[in-house]
Amino acid sequence: MNDVYLSSINIEDFRTFGEFSVELPAAPGLLLLTGTNGLGKSSFFDAIEWALTGNIRRFTPYVSRQGNTVIPDRDYLTxxxxxxxSHAVTLxxxxxxxxRRSASQKPSAAExxxxxARPGRGQIT
Structure with missing residues (x-):
């Protein structure tokens, strides 16, 4: 049984990113991002979270409601x-x-x- 590792990330028109791809070693390790304020470090991890869950937890209090209207993803993700x-993220x-998650492709939590999931590892919730 093999462990699953994130091996590449492709980000398109997501927050501060136009087209951005990065390859990661398919092995245990540590990823460090450094840079000045506003460079996109948080948005990089937002992209991963959004691709996996369809949400970005740090934005929930701000985007869930604006008055009585739900703010569309395109207003803060594109x-x-x-x-x-046009925003999309592929892991x-x-x-x-x-x-791959985009405005038109939305994998379910079950997918x-x-x-x-890996046999013998328990259930992912």
Whole structure:
């Protein structure tokens, strides 16, 4: 039984990112991001969280309601100047599986859990 590792991330028109891809070693390790304020470090991890869950927890208090209207994802996820709803994130895993989330592709929590689950490891909730 092999462990699952995140092996690449592709970010398109998401928050501060236009087109951005990074390859990661498919092995245990530590990822450090450094840079000045506003460079996109938090948005990088927001992209991973959004791809896996469809939400970004740190924005929940701000975007869940504006008056009585739910704020659409495109208003805070799509990069300024990009086509509306063009934001997308693809996560590739060590065994070839991938998850892609965009305005038109929204994997369910069950699909994500099934992709990441491994026999004998317990249930992902």
């Amino acid at each position: 990069r300024n100047g990009a086509d509306p709803d 590739q895993f060590s065994e070839g599986e991938s998850i 994500v859990a099934a992709l990441l």
